[in-house]
Amino acid sequence: xxxxxxxxxxxxxxxxxxxxxxxxxxxxxxxxxxxxxxxxxxxxxxxxxxxxxxxxxxxxxxxxxxxxxxxxxxxxxxxxxxxxxxxxxxxxxxxxxxxxxxxxxxxxxxxxx
Amino acid sequence: xxxxxxxxxxxxxxxxxxxxxxxxxxxxxxxxxxxxxxxxxxxxxxxxxxxxxxxxxxxxxxxxxxxxxxxxxxxxxxxxxxxxxxxxxxxxxxxxxxxxxxxxxxxxxxxx
Numbered sequence: 001x002x003x004x005x006x007x008x009x010x011x012x013x014x015x016x017x018x019x020x021x022x023x024x025x026x027x028x029x030x031x032x033x034x035x036x037x038x039x040x041x042x043x044x045x046x047x048x049x050x051x052x053x054x055x056x057x058x059x060x061x062x063x064x065x066x067x068x069x070x071x072x073x074x075x076x077x078x079x080x081x082x083x084x085x086x087x088x089x090x091x092x093x094x095x096x097x098x099x100x101x102x103x104x105x106x107x108x109x110x111x112x113x
Numbered sequence: 114x115x116x117x118x119x120x121x122x123x124x125x126x127x128x129x130x131x132x133x134x135x136x137x138x139x140x141x142x143x144x145x146x147x148x149x150x151x152x153x154x155x156x157x158x159x160x161x162x163x164x165x166x167x168x169x170x171x172x173x174x175x176x177x178x179x180x181x182x183x184x185x186x187x188x189x190x191x192x193x194x195x196x197x198x199x200x201x202x203x204x205x206x207x208x209x210x211x212x213x214x215x216x217x218x219x220x221x222x223x224x225x
Contacts, residue, residue: 042217045214056212102159
């Protein structure tokens, strides 16, 4: 597609439930990134995929968070046993390679109640 | 990864030129300087990227002095729609660990 697509755009879920967030990067972009942005805060790096290399998971805040990227394209970020502090906007970005500017999606606003 | 420092907020008026300066004293030889713009409820948008001297595109100019320890994003004749958060980032163009680390950014408020 023309841009990075994220779904759902909004998600409200009960504390303790699992959630899956989806990211469709721009076709041909080998690098894919997940960030999290809490209200009024900057972006917090979560995880980075580059081609077939092992992902850089250094930003994942706990083992409740995991992400996959299937076939070098679509990525899913999974949060298990959600907590209220997980409430944030989750942003996905892709780039042609590590050098060029990222293109961000519009994000998924996750609210844990 | 080089740490960046930029003002938390700035105010301006429509039609003025706005210059946002970012300090990156520990910038490495392979690092590039990139600026992003973020409107409320949207993901950041790439504005401009440079290595040294001056880069200009249809949106902004980026000035980088010879020592590369700082950079200045220049927005000509701002309008109300330029109200946004502006992030300065420094990253290694030669590394496969291409994640960019975002700081708090500069919140620019353009007034009528």
